[in-house]
Amino acid sequence: MQARQTGPAEGSSAVTSCPVEAIAAAYLSQTSGDLALALRCAITDALADLLDAERRTRERSRLISRGFVRGRLDDTGDAP
Template sequence: MEEIAQAYLSSTDGDAGIALRCAITDALSDLMEAARQDRENSRLISRGYVRNRRPHG
């Protein structure tokens, strides 16, 4: 964690406020991408389930 904090501080010339905003922005972006991928996976699983479903009887 310290290495990540140092990397953000270095990339912002030591400005802790900007470094924090950048870290939060990156974390939210990663979270949104993970949620998008989860929705896509759920959609694909649902579609696969419907395609492989056989009628009863």
């Protein structure tokens, strides 16, 4: 299956109407039309974003867990 080249040559309304087409056109523009390089760059960026999102999720989960445990320890019933 061959990749289909899309971009401003097909009309600017086609690029702006679909975010996927706009992103693909931006990567193709950055790589001077090199499809293989554009794909590798898009995958690299997507994986970096995914790893960052997973890191933030783990960080939030730890903060929530600590807050839950702290709240539980503070509520021991020792208060008058």
